[in-house]
Amino acid sequence: MLKIIDKYILKRYLATFSVMLLLFIPIGIVIDVSEKVNKMIENKVPFKEIAIYYFYFTIHFANFLFPIFLFLSIIWFTSKLANNTEIIAILSSGISFSRFMRPYIIGATIVSVFALIMGIFLAPKANDVYNNFRYTYLIGGGREEMRDNSDVFRQISKDEYIFVSNFSDVSKMAFNFSMEKFKDDKLEYKLTASRIQWNEKKKNYTLYNYNKRKVGPLGDIIESGEKKDTVFHFDLEDLTPVVYIAETLQLKDLNKFIDKEKARGSSNINVYLVVLYKKYSIPVSAFILTIIAVAVSSMKRRGGMGANLAIGITLAFTFVFFDKIFGVLAEKSTMPPIIAVWIPNIIFGILAIYLLRNAKR
Template identity: 60%
Template sequence: MKILDWYILKRYLGTFILMLLLFIPIGITVNLAEKIGKILENEVPFVEVAAYYLDFTIYFANLLFPLFLFLSVIWFTSKLANNTEIIAFLSSGVSYWRFLRPYLIGATIVCIGALVLSMYLAPKASKGFNEFKYEYLKKGKEVQETNDVYRQINESEYIYASNFQPLTKAARNFTLEHFEGNKLKFKISASRLQYDDSLGTYKLTNYDKRIVGEEGDVILHESTLDTVLPFEFDQLTPVNYIAETLNYNELNDFIAQEKKRGSANMNRYMVVAYKRWSLPVSAFILTIIAVAVSSVKRRGGMGVNLALGISLAFIFIFFDKVFGTIAEQSTFSPLLAVWFPNITFGVLAIYLLINAKR
């Protein structure tokens, strides 16, 4: 059986790699055709363009590897079925579960590779990909804002602002409260806050400071005040894609920090963290579905299997995107949203596998 195991395993991994090598250049070509005008307009150096498309390749492979894996398994398994090779395997006394073993070994190899990619390589690629996009392709035209921010910045101080603007380094209706134990000691408020990158200071407009005393409060007022505050502006308003750019250890630390600060984007970060595990695990589920669908010889041949496989693959991706978006923009559980496609298709995999075995 080792010969048959190696035969299927080599086809499994070889077809998957071939699928990546075929589709990634297509993705690069389509992206380049769309972005070439901006690249030439901004006179982007060739070295940076090459680095961008290296990052794009890793980002693209990590994002769509479940689809490539699914199609590659359907492709070569359908060929085995059409050539009656599967019938020969099973007729020799090999059980269907034993026939699945090399597929599961291949899925394990892909899963381990996908984990390394998802945990460490893809975040670094995502950082370069997004930095290039915002520096050369968008040029700061898309101003991202964060509304109603309330955060704990350390053990004794809290801030609030009705609006933060990361690109202009400004905020409106800003307050900072300092506590010692459960007692408020002073409160700073300003109608506008502006951060100066060159000096590392903040300019406060309509500045008020209320110092709480035992015998009465003291109020200080300035029309404008340049001062130092105990936080970095970027730490308060991380851009939406920052979680994607952190490796597994950095992401865990970042999430713990954002929880302490009371970030309004926690669901977004949790979705990214859970997907680091859910996508690699999907390799097993999609492999089993692909084998169950394509191991049966059908009247329509490989075309029917591919059509059915592509439909299932896009339903999986649709579920993954829709439930992830719902969790990011509502109070829906990120854990359930991320794992729902795997749970649903896991049940489908068991059903199809039982029927295929029969």
């Protein structure tokens, strides 16, 4: 008997969630097309590029609104069970509310594993294609706006530092370049140039109007010139990181990237940490939202399913609102990213415990 009920509820849980995704993704695509079609026509975007973009847009969209889809799907089918007095019948047979929750928890486990896999493996590629398309074809400054291209100061090794005041992604050229190398906390040499350009074919850099001062025990050695080709041990990305680079990296690469940026004293480290922590917080939210949704919709209300959906939509958008607000606070303030990312789950986790206790009564 119990296994039949478990299978029935679990099947409804997964089926409704899948249908909710299939219903809302086309709506999201239609809205996105209506907003961007003029820019696409104006920029003569190839149809192949548009097709690839919207394939990955579905993954990006599903990952972005995952909490809302999950919450509404559970509210929908649980409210139907309550209105049909199926839940009353199940609980009246002697099954406890905690036991009744078991298939929901199993469903939440399946969905959370799916969300974790998507966040680690699928979402990075989707975010890369999505953001590249936006910056290439839809945003005013184009590819220039893809990068943090002004006043970049970075530590590229234990004792080497570089600085550029501005960078052009089109010409692959940076301005007011300087590089300092230290040894035992003492300056060994300083290299400056009015411009530095990356040469794609030769895989080297060209310095313009450069000046190199090497500090020596008997006096400084100065070298200068109008132009010089040379090789450095840093990448073009070290000069101008793509603004959304963390979103495009899989977990292993993201951890390496964050360690590298911490060593360099990157000013954007909180942005990267928020991306990392959300890969774990979103799957956990599946359990919290499932408990809240069941607790809210398992009782018959005077307003019927409409009242449950109204409550569900309000709570779901409140969760997404909190998630975005605290994400921005982590990026722009001194609040530790790990705390900011997990605060929505903590708040709604407390709410889930409270609602679950009331539902049991």
